[in-house]
Amino acid sequence: MDSPPLQHEHEHEPQRLSALYQYHNAPEVAPAHGLEYDDTVYPSSDKYPVIREAPSYDPSNYKGKHAFINDNRPPRIIFGMKVRTFLVVALVMALIIVGAAVGGAVGGKSMRENETQDGTQVSNLSNENSTAASSTSSATSTTSTFAAATPTYTPLSDCPASNDTGYTSSYAQLSSTTSTSTSTTAGLTFTKYCAFAGPLSQSGAARITEAYVYSFSDCIEVCAGYNYYNAGSNCTVAVYEPAGDRPANCWVGQLDGVLVSALKAENGTDVALLTQ
Structure with missing residues (x-):
């Protein structure tokens, strides 16, 4: 096979x-x-x-x-950018934001300081204008931050030449031209006495008010003005001390029945009594 x-x-x-x-x-x-x-x-x-x-x-x-x-x-991508590029861009953006925040804070502080300085300058200019206006006007408005200049005038007295002489207040001329009958009845006539102790310290005397004035007659006008506007003769005594210090060298009040012979002699103090 x-x-x-x-x-x-x-x-x-x-x-x-x-x-x-x-x-x-x-x-x-x-x-x-x-x-x-x-x-x-x-x-x-x-x-x-x-x-x-x-x-x-x-x-x-x-x-x-x-x-x-x-x-x-391919490399990793973040927002269409490589990682390294993204980190660089993020760092730059962070620096820009921080710089803008710091610049805004500094600029705002500077603006506030400038506004404060401008407000202070305007306030100082206003005070200077107020001071200039007060020197040309006898009546000035005061504020809590304004100190009015203190006058340097020396208070005077017409004593002893005016001792035991009468004095009629200037309010009497207003009484003759007004239709108020009560004003004409106010006590506006006084008698001056020199070198006597003030009777307002005696028992029963009532002190009404006080003031700082520059003459004996001005002290009497304080008492007369009270009588004029209160339609009566409530103020009967005016005591004036030319050498007195602020806030007062004139005191006015009420004491009825005062006798000059009962007053003690005291140099430097003048007394005016309401004529009954």
Whole structure:
């Protein structure tokens, strides 16, 4: 019996495949990313893929760099920018915001200081104008921050030349021109006495008010004005001390039945009594 014809030896040899697939009967396909063809025969591990590169991001190297230089994977993108570009832009924006905040705070403080200085200058100018106006007018309005200049006049007295002489208040001229009958009955006529102690310290005396004046007649006018506006003769005594200090050198009040002979002599004090 004839033997079957021999076939060519190459027909019995399997088609040569890569080392990865030469012992598999599956059709050969393109390798996945990270795998390479290797015709070397590995006797113990030739049935498993050979990984020729490390993972794209090595867990032991947390710097975000690829394990191999020739890794062509795209870099990480944040808001359309690379990580380094994004960090630079974020730093610049933070510096701009901080600079704007600091500049605004400094500018606001400077504006407040300027407004305060302007207000102080306006206040000082107003005070200067008020002082100039007060020098040309006898009547001035005062405020809590304005100190009126103290007159330097020396209070005078017409004693002893006016001792035991009569004095009629200037309010008498107003009484003659007014239709108020009570004004004409007010006590406006006094008698001056020089160098006598004031009787308002005696028992039964009532002090009405006090003032700082520059003459004996002005002190009497304080008492007469009280009588004029109160329609009566309630103020009967005026005591004047020219050398007295502020706030008062004139005291007026009421004490009926005062006798000049009963008063004690006292230099520097003048007394006016209402004429009955």
